[in-house]
Amino acid sequence: MVFFSVPLGKLVRRVSRLRGGGSALPGLVVEKIDPGFMRRTLSTLPHGVAVVSGTNGKTTTTKMVVELLESQGLKVFTNRTGSNFTRGVAAALLGEVDWRGKLDADVAVLELDEAHAVHFVNSVPPRYCLLLNVLRDQLDRFGEIDKTAQLLQHIAAKTTGTVVLNREDPRVARIADTLTGQEVKYFGLDDSLLGTFPNDDDMRAAPGSPAPAALPAKPQADVVLRKVGADSAEFEYDGGTVTTAMKLRGVYNIFNAAAALALARSICGAGAAATDHETLLQALSQVAPAFGRGESLTVEGQPLDLVLVKNPSGFRLGLKSFPAAGYATMIAINDNYADGRDMSWLWDVEFDSLRDGGVELLTGSRAYDMALRLQYDDVQVGAVEPDIAPALAAFIRESQGKPKRIFCTYTAMLAIRRELSKITTVEVVS
Amino acid sequence: MNPAGAAAPDQSKGTLRVVQLYPRDMNIYGDWGNALVLKRRIAWHGYTPELLEYNVGDPFPEGVDIIVGGGGQDSGQLVIQDDLQARAGVLTDLAEDGTPMLLICGLYQLFGRFFKTRTGAVIPGIGVLDVETHGGDERLIGNVKVASPEFGEVLGYENHSGQTTLGSGVRPLGTTAKGTGNNSNDGHEGARYRNIVASYLHGSLLPKNPAIADFLIRTAAERRFGSFIPGNPDDSFAVLAREHAARRPR
Numbered sequence: 001m002v003f004f005s006v007p008l009g010k011l012v013r014r015v016s017r018l019r020g021g022g023s024a025l026p027g028l029v030v031e032k033i034d035p036g037f038m039r040r041t042l043s044t045l046p047h048g049v050a051v052v053s054g055t056n057g058k059t060t061t062t063k064m065v066v067e068l069l070e071s072q073g074l075k076v077f078t079n080r081t082g083s084n085f086t087r088g089v090a091a092a093l094l095g096e097v098d099w100r101g102k103l104d105a106d107v108a109v110l111e112l113d114e115a116h117a118v119h120f121v122n123s124v125p126p127r128y129c130l131l132l133n134v135l136r137d138q139l140d141r142f143g144e145i146d147k148t149a150q151l152l153q154h155i156a157a158k159t160t161g162t163v164v165l166n167r168e169d170p171r172v173a174r175i176a177d178t179l180t181g182q183e184v185k186y187f188g189l190d191d192s193l194l195g196t197f198p199n200d201d202d203m204r205a206a207p208g209s210p211a212p213a214a215l216p217a218k219p220q221a222d223v224v225l226r227k228v229g230a231d232s233a234e235f236e237y238d239g240g241t242v243t244t245a246m247k248l249r250g251v252y253n254i255f256n257a258a259a260a261l262a263l264a265r266s267i268c269g270a271g272a273a274a275t276d277h278e279t280l281l282q283a284l285s286q287v288a289p290a291f292g293r294g295e296s297l298t299v300e301g302q303p304l305d306l307v308l309v310k311n312p313s314g315f316r317l318g319l320k321s322f323p324a325a326g327y328a329t330m331i332a333i334n335d336n337y338a339d340g341r342d343m344s345w346l347w348d349v350e351f352d353s354l355r356d357g358g359v360e361l362l363t364g365s366r367a368y369d370m371a372l373r374l375q376y377d378d379v380q381v382g383a384v385e386p387d388i389a390p391a392l393a394a395f396i397r398e399s400q401g402k403p404k405r406i407f408c409t410y411t412a413m414l415a416i417r418r419e420l421s422k423i424t425t426v427e428v429v430s
Numbered sequence: 431m432n433p434a435g436a437a438a439p440d441q442s443k444g445t446l447r448v449v450q451l452y453p454r455d456m457n458i459y460g461d462w463g464n465a466l467v468l469k470r471r472i473a474w475h476g477y478t479p480e481l482l483e484y485n486v487g488d489p490f491p492e493g494v495d496i497i498v499g500g501g502g503q504d505s506g507q508l509v510i511q512d513d514l515q516a517r518a519g520v521l522t523d524l525a526e527d528g529t530p531m532l533l534i535c536g537l538y539q540l541f542g543r544f545f546k547t548r549t550g551a552v553i554p555g556i557g558v559l560d561v562e563t564h565g566g567d568e569r570l571i572g573n574v575k576v577a578s579p580e581f582g583e584v585l586g587y588e589n590h591s592g593q594t595t596l597g598s599g600v601r602p603l604g605t606t607a608k609g610t611g612n613n614s615n616d617g618h619e620g621a622r623y624r625n626i627v628a629s630y631l632h633g634s635l636l637p638k639n640p641a642i643a644d645f646l647i648r649t650a651a652e653r654r655f656g657s658f659i660p661g662n663p664d665d666s667f668a669v670l671a672r673e674h675a676a677r678r679p680r
């Protein structure tokens with residue numbers, strides 16, 4: 001079987017491409033006739049497999065890790081498609097292996113959705129894992145935040161080498177206590193930035209209510225994000241501090257850069273001898289957000305920021321990272337399956353920061369849920385138009401000469417990009 | 431959008447004290463929205479809201495006019511369990527006395543007789559509501575539409591695996607027209623007892639169901655001041671949000 005599965009899969013891949021089909025079918029074919037294909041292929045890589053998981057920021061972080069490793073001369077295999085994980089990876093592998101099934105790469109860096117984590121790590125134990133955060137996001141799918149933490153814990157347990165953890169997320173940091181053989185490293189935040197990252201647990205702890213029991217002393221982190229400037233950031237590692245220019249915007253994206261740095265340093269080996277600092281920092285400063293995670297465009301000579309919001313923490317961070325002053329604001333809330341059907345999360349975000357300027361336009365299938373939410377936070381709403389195309393046209397027309405910002409859920413972002421591409425050139429970052 | 435705003439203190443029709451039960455451990459899926467809606471609408475009706483939090487170990491507040499409690503994760507329920515049992519007396523007295531309460535999901539279950547998990551462990555409730563809950567295999571998730579004799583159409587979002595059955599001492603909040611509600615068999619949602627409204631619905635519940643919010647406020651004002659003089663909140667967004675929500679798939 002081994003001898004036929006790869007050529008057959010490659011053939012199916014070509015045919016399904018010609019038919020304009022998705023990436024999962026060829027992967028499915030190989031999976032069915034040769035279930036060991038993925039493990040066998042990935043196990044030949046000299047640096048093994050690194051997986052990136054967590055609720056928020058997987059895609060951008062994975063992309064950063066890939067670019068950092070490539071800057072160090074490594075050949076990296078990664079999964080760029082968003083289709084069904086295992087099959088998607090199998091399909092991506094088919095595109096990369098030669099006809100004998102050999103993959104020409106030094107390391108694989110894979111974005112691993114929590115839902116597919118158990119199945120994947122059971123069949124392909126990673127050498128490295130990077131666990132970003134556990135936020136209230138896909139509760140529709142998993143029921144409970146603690147269950148998501150358990151899934152991440154399982155990834156860590158199956159990891160054979162180094163586990164990189166977010167020191168500031170209690171549910172992630174706690175995973176260290178459950179590990180025995182693995183090396184554990186952390187990425188962390190300077191105390192001065194902690195306030196920008198409330199976690200879901202202290203989201204509603206009111207001022208004046210007694211604090212929960214004192215936290216144990218924090219472990220030493222391999223990489224710490226010290227400061228965030230307008231277009232620069234300061235990181236601390238190897239006992240020194242470096243300031244670098246950043247193309248990425250938003251504190252939470254830059255915190256993920258610290259995460260990517262920690263994982264890349266684990267893979268290449270930390271310390272001055274192992275990595276080329278110049279090229280590493282150069283690569284870091286050039287990283288742009290992954291498609292659909294928020295980006296800056298230009299419309300009629302004015303900047304237009306798209307900020308993806310898909311859970312309370314993400315929305316709060318978005319509002320904090322991108323101050324409203326001087327901008328015209330639109331919010332687009334859809335409740336399609338990919339966005340999550342439950343609108344409850346809008347009530348876990350405070351919108352006070354929009355009170356001064358108000359919001360020009362609300363759109364999306366749940367535009368009126370958003371309007372109602374803003375009413376209860378005393379934020380003025382210019383207009384509500386659930387249909388995205390006319391809403392976007394009106395927003396651009398009525399905020400002429402002003403920089404614009406649109407906070408949007410995932411499918412709303414796709415719709416907005418589609419409409420914008422009729423007006424402006426939308427840069428596609430793969 | 432908020433023409434009434436908060437009345438100046440000298441024009442206030444009086445203060446109503448709302449207590450949020452266990453916001454630190456039992457506040458999920460936007461349950462905070464219910465407390466916010468009560469706070470704002472009390473002001474829009476011309477009264478002065480006072481919003482207090484009660485967490486594990488706090489002294490229990492005096493002079494409570496409305497109680498609101500939310501859902502939580504299993505871990506949250508474990509944290510509050512002993513404290514809730516220690517407060518069973520005061521909470522039962524308030525309930526029997528007619529204090530308006532809104533209990534969502536986890537606290538709906540724990541105000542009942544017990545929660546029996548799938549493994550057979552029994553978590554005792556405080557028995558204010560004549561209901562019992564059994565852990566189920568299936569998680570009931572999605573948009574819900576309820577026909578309520580008192581409040582009309584009630585809209586929300588459920589996300590629970592507990593299956594709750596009502597005893598003869600309570601009546602359902604309403605009949606489900608979309609979604610599951612209390613359990614997979616009976617076709618009804620929530621529970622009503624004295625001035626308690628209990629429900630599985632998040633969403634948050636009160637923003638899109640101002641009739642329930644105003645029931646709680648009216649009852650509280652009548653109990654405290656002998657009468658309720660309503661204000662004139664602008665519910666045009668709520669009406670439109672309801673229309674659009676009602677058309678969305680499960």
Ligand SMILES: [Zn+2]
Binds near residue numbers: 501535536588589632
């Ligand atoms: Zn619930």
